[in-house]
Amino acid sequence: MEGESLIVKGLNRKRLCLVYNPYAGRRKFNYQFDTVIRIFQDSGYEVLIHRTGSPQDLEAVAAECSEVDTLVIAGGDGSIHRAVNGLMKLPPGKRPRLGILPVGTANDLAYSLNLPKKIPEACQVIAKGRILEMDVGVINDRYFVNVASAGLLTDVSPTVDIRVKNALGQLAYYLRGLETLPSFRPFRIEFTHRGQHYEEEVLLMLALNGMSVGGLRKLVPGASLTDGFLDLVIIRQSGWPETLRLFLGLLTGERMASERLILFQTAEVRLATDRPVYSDLDGEWGPKSPWVIRSGPKIDVLH
Numbered sequence: 001m002e003g004e005s006l007i008v009k010g011l012n013r014k015r016l017c018l019v020y021n022p023y024a025g026r027r028k029f030n031y032q033f034d035t036v037i038r039i040f041q042d043s044g045y046e047v048l049i050h051r052t053g054s055p056q057d058l059e060a061v062a063a064e065c066s067e068v069d070t071l072v073i074a075g076g077d078g079s080i081h082r083a084v085n086g087l088m089k090l091p092p093g094k095r096p097r098l099g100i101l102p103v104g105t106a107n108d109l110a111y112s113l114n115l116p117k118k119i120p121e122a123c124q125v126i127a128k129g130r131i132l133e134m135d136v137g138v139i140n141d142r143y144f145v146n147v148a149s150a151g152l153l154t155d156v157s158p159t160v161d162i163r164v165k166n167a168l169g170q171l172a173y174y175l176r177g178l179e180t181l182p183s184f185r186p187f188r189i190e191f192t193h194r195g196q197h198y199e200e201e202v203l204l205m206l207a208l209n210g211m212s213v214g215g216l217r218k219l220v221p222g223a224s225l226t227d228g229f230l231d232l233v234i235i236r237q238s239g240w241p242e243t244l245r246l247f248l249g250l251l252t253g254e255r256m257a258s259e260r261l262i263l264f265q266t267a268e269v270r271l272a273t274d275r276p277v278y279s280d281l282d283g284e285w286g287p288k289s290p291w292v293i294r295s296g297p298k299i300d301v302l303h
Ligand SMILES: Nc1ncnc2c1ncn2[C@@H]1O[C@H](COP(=O)(O)OP(=O)(O)OP(=O)(O)O)[C@@H](O)[C@H]1O
Pocket: 021, 022, 023, 024, 025, 026, 052, 053, 054, 055, 058, 075, 076, 077, 078, 079, 080, 103, 104, 105, 106, 107, 108, 158, 162, 165, 282, 283, 284
């Protein structure tokens, strides 16, 4: 019968689960749906669709994707972060390949992966199926894809009102950043790297897998997503003129020699602080200090 053969044909196809965050970026993905489904179906996929109800829901759905070939996340860094934390709950052999449709605000990971910004082109990248074995960062019991950070400006992303972000895009991050400056308190951090012990009063700690944070594209130019290392950037406390100079240098990609800047690559580092400090992972809240931060398992990402 025609109907039966259609069903059997459907079951034999590769399965792709498309999970989308309806609130990511400026909510434009919601208008591109038909194009996206067409491209995936034309590429031979049976497409399952899930609209996320919350960040927790996104993580839970990813953790149930053991029976699909490809999990496609339409969202920003926060959505990919949730998806990867869900995927890591599956045994390594059961994790689907991860495809990304970068419809978020900053899309830092997509930038490091050099993914096209246009959604139909990003769909074609997924359909072609080229795999990158990407490093995933680990901080205590959570995973991060792009950056783990703490200190100045790092509580910006999780606290930006989603409606303001939908309306203003990236500008919402910078405005919220300015708002947080007056109440910021430096913290003391302690760690050992290559036999040298550090005890520092710091403004900011970044552990980067990718090269861009909050849409600032040149933070760690040339950072590798596959080398098994994270780039640590630590800014010691100093007067505001020197701090401003350092930040401008980081933003423009200029590598200045400064006593105030500690930069190194590491596969694992243990960091203790003088008081519990929250971390920010890919724009979502992460665990409080102390932290063990390392470059962890690999995940198959389509690029
Ligand atoms: N239904 C939902 N599903 C998933 N996330 C949601 C949902 N509703 C609101 N959110 C919020 O969306 C944010 C994640 O958005 P995401 O990071 O994917 O996009 P973005 O913030 O616009 O982009 P970027 O992180 O790249 O700047 C989370 O902070 C989460 O709180």
